[in-house]
Amino acid sequence: MIDKRVNWPGGARIAVMLTFDFDAETLWLSRDPANARRPGTLSQGTYGAKVGVPRILETLQEANLKATFFIPGWTVENHTQRCEMIVAEGHEVAHHSYSHSWIDPDFPEQEVEEMERGLDALKRVLGVVPKGYRSPAGETSDNLIRLLNQHDFLYDSSLLDDVVPYRMAAPGGGKGPVELPWHWSTDDAPHALFSIKSPRPIFPNSHILQVFQDEFRELYRWGGLYNLVMHPQVTGRPSRIALLREMIAFIQSFPNVWFATGTEVAKAWIATHEEA
Template identity: 60%
Template structure:
């Protein structure tokens, strides 16, 4: 659905999103990491340094963002999550312990969903309306589960470049999908550890890819979803990189920076039926606020 009529005549909607996993990125991946303080300290950095630096940058730039936070992080890094909420950023659902879904044990998906929701409601005081699956791993049950629980959107799928609406098996409209891609995820280029080793890209390489992706999204008049992690982009040189990227985006007219929930809500207002969006993946068939920037 190119050339979406975004609010106030915006040409493109830009989501700055942060997966605030803290230590769960390593605990959910491998429970034995609980005895590896060096490995866990990467997640600790995200809470201790990364998020505060990101919040400072967002305040300087006067930009809204969405933070997808596991329930464990909400419970154990509460004072940092409260700072995110106080700054009027969105808290999205990101599981409970950042566990990847096992197709042979789908009860874990429901447990992660319910425990994460309960934690956010109890600690933050609001019910999350958006969800992003840990590590992008999900099941055919997820969209139904989210729809039944009153979620507005999901941001897990990689099957499009524009938002679309899921349709359940019985034809019931499901949640809006805000798609993403690994090419716009900082972890793909910059995340490493002793047990999870891969070479790190230079900041210039990452920035060049993000600029190229944004350029094409802007030309089509659509949507741009940037996925970042405080323990990755929260490093000093990468904060500078993100600030440079924001400056680059702002050189373009009519860019709408918005929280994910605002994008999903706005998209629902300009579409009439689920069929208005792209065809959903076969296995899934069984208050618009933000900032417009102009030169």
């Protein structure tokens, strides 16, 4: 097997990121603008802000762990108190577009607007200048690296092409941000997000836990980055808060595990692989 082990701080064998995409209602508004007239549909996103975020923060506090919350600008403007709670608890806030609209490469000006409006909301409302970015649903364009460099992002977490961080190459040469890859298998949405327009089974927690744990167990053997992607409107449900507690305890049962925010992971990778 090709050795791609990363030298993590303290001799850790694996880095673990607990990340939460706090989309709230934007998840549904971006899929179909007509959902603005469907309060039942939107209420799934509202639940994430109303109940999910406080329960997740409580769970993280109990475990004494810091997470990274990727938040759209719309969410910051419309659920400011919940976003302020996240900041007050010392968690990292990162960029997740403005309205959670998927990128259309044919309309680059819309991508620029989503980037800049999101940045403005984070700075104006929360006083946050984010170091990290994650695109909605992993949808990006050829403009991504240029935009990230233009706005001095340290890292991106939008791509699914590896299990270890790496330095993105900027168009025309030069360095882009550090990429912190993720994957759908360790994202709660494919397993438990339900839409009446595209119905699919909501898998039992035992299924989700097995997928999450199996992926962690083998990645621990390889050595890399375990990037767990969750949504307050999904993982914030009662039984899945219990699943989050169980998953944290499972990971903590392994020796030499480093829990870190996106910024901490990117800085550690740079320090050990580019500055050593």
